[in-house]
Amino acid sequence: MTVRTFAIALLILGALLPIIGWWASSPVAFVGPALLLLGALLLWTRGQHGR
Structure with missing residues (x-):
């Protein structure tokens, strides 16, 4: 698996967890935005410093 x-x-x-958390009334919905931010940060830094 690549970065x-x-x-x-x-x-x-990250996009699915808020939907699942809202549907299941679970606190997992709060993790979704953090994963979205982490994924975007990985793609952004990989784009700047990647090969």
Whole structure:
């Protein structure tokens, strides 16, 4: 798994967790934005310093 695929997986998971958390009334919805931010940060830093 490359960093790019990992970052994309984090973005997808981060987008789904608020929906699942809202549907299930679970606090997992608060983790979604953090994963979105982490995935975007990974893609941004990889774009600047990657090969």
